[in-house]
Amino acid sequence: MIDRYSRQKQFKPIGDAGQKKISEKHVLMVGCGALGSANAEMLVRAGIGKLTIIDRDYVEYSNLQRQTLFTEQDCLDQIPKAVAAKNRLHAINSMVKIDAYVMDATSESLFPLLDNVDLIMDATDNFDIRLTLNDLTHKSNIPLIMGSCVGSMGMSYTILPNETPCLQCLLDITPAMNATCDSVGIISPAVQMVAAHQTTEALKLFVEDTEALRTKLVTFDLWNNQYHMINVARAKKDTCPTCGNEPSYPHLNYEFQTKSEVLCGRNTVQIRSNRAYEIETLAGRLQTVGPVKTNPYLVSVEYKGYRIVFFRDGRALIHGTNSKEIAKTIYYQLVG
Ligand SMILES: [Zn+2]
Numbered sequence: 001m002i003d004r005y006s007r008q009k010q011f012k013p014i015g016d017a018g019q020k021k022i023s024e025k026h027v028l029m030v031g032c033g034a035l036g037s038a039n040a041e042m043l044v045r046a047g048i049g050k051l052t053i054i055d056r057d058y059v060e061y062s063n064l065q066r067q068t069l070f071t072e073q074d075c076l077d078q079i080p081k082a083v084a085a086k087n088r089l090h091a092i093n094s095m096v097k098i099d100a101y102v103m104d105a106t107s108e109s110l111f112p113l114l115d116n117v118d119l120i121m122d123a124t125d126n127f128d129i130r131l132t133l134n135d136l137t138h139k140s141n142i143p144l145i146m147g148s149c150v151g152s153m154g155m156s157y158t159i160l161p162n163e164t165p166c167l168q169c170l171l172d173i174t175p176a177m178n179a180t181c182d183s184v185g186i187i188s189p190a191v192q193m194v195a196a197h198q199t200t201e202a203l204k205l206f207v208e209d210t211e212a213l214r215t216k217l218v219t220f221d222l223w224n225n226q227y228h229m230i231n232v233a234r235a236k237k238d239t240c241p242t243c244g245n246e247p248s249y250p251h252l253n254y255e256f257q258t259k260s261e262v263l264c265g266r267n268t269v270q271i272r273s274n275r276a277y278e279i280e281t282l283a284g285r286l287q288t289v290g291p292v293k294t295n296p297y298l299v300s301v302e303y304k305g306y307r308i309v310f311f312r313d314g315r316a317l318i319h320g321t322n323s324k325e326i327a328k329t330i331y332y333q334l335v336g
Contacts, residue, residue, distance in 0.1 A: 038195030
């Protein structure tokens with residue numbers, strides 16, 4: 001019988017026993033853009049048992065340079081990234097169970113997805129949600145592998161609840177992790193490098209080779225040929241609100257989250273409401289105000305020089321402005 005994992009099993013630290021463990025693991029991928037594409041593809045090819053993907057966005061042309069799961073057709077059809085990724089990943093390895101959610105990642109939406117999850121993979125582009133993941137990971141005692149990249153730089157760090165310092169503890173010593181804005185651009189090798197670190201740590205965790213785990217925070221700048229391993233072991237604080245002796249998990253407070261937010265570097269504002277949209281009905285109504293495109297997941301309309309996209313879960317993206325006020329005005333003109 002042809003064994004698709006033969007090369008991976010020949011690798012001594014994995015072997016047959018490790019492959020069996022890998023096949024039983026369930027990963028929650030938070031975000032499915034560049035880092036999500038790269039990590040998800042490697043994990044699915046490696047033969048994990050289950051992958052749950054959550055992403056709020058749909059595929060655009062500016063993604064294709066580095067988001068390796070997507071195609072031009074996905075852009076033309078405005079397919080949500082979670083759905084496009086699921087389709088592509090299923091074609092790569094149909095043995096892996098894949099669940100896709102087109103949703104904003106918030107503490108509220110993520111909690112129900114944590115059942116039987118062995119690992120949370122950070123593939124977001126948003127610092128606030130990283131802090132939420134940091135709280136979730138500690139409250140639910142699930143490891144979290146962080147990754148971020150910008151320009152030609154990247155960083156990765158593995159958080160083990162009750163063992164390593166958490167993201168909150170590291171804030172003082174790693175201000176670079178605050179650089180979440182994509183306005184300086186990014187080259188795809190930086191993405192692949194971060195994902196290589198993340199997926200490798202994931203494989204070590206899956207086969208329980210804990211001694212091999214990196215423990216240090218890794219940062220690099222591929223363009224400027226710089227690599228650093230930062231020992232952060234002493235950063236853990238007893239008073240930390242997330243991993244300290246009396247945790248309060250401040251970023252799991254629902255009121256902490258905003259209703260509208262400017263998406264950094266994208267000239268886009270997201271508005272979140274409590275009402276779910278009936279896509280078909282909305283598409284019919286919007287046809288009276290401008291050209292409409294629709295698919296089973298979203299409807300978009302061109303209106304007054306802006307492009308407004310409504311998702312089933314109650315979110316709207318207003319492309320063409322960085323002003324929340326303008327975005328809200330446009331939004332209310334369309335859906336009152
Ligand atoms: Zn901490």
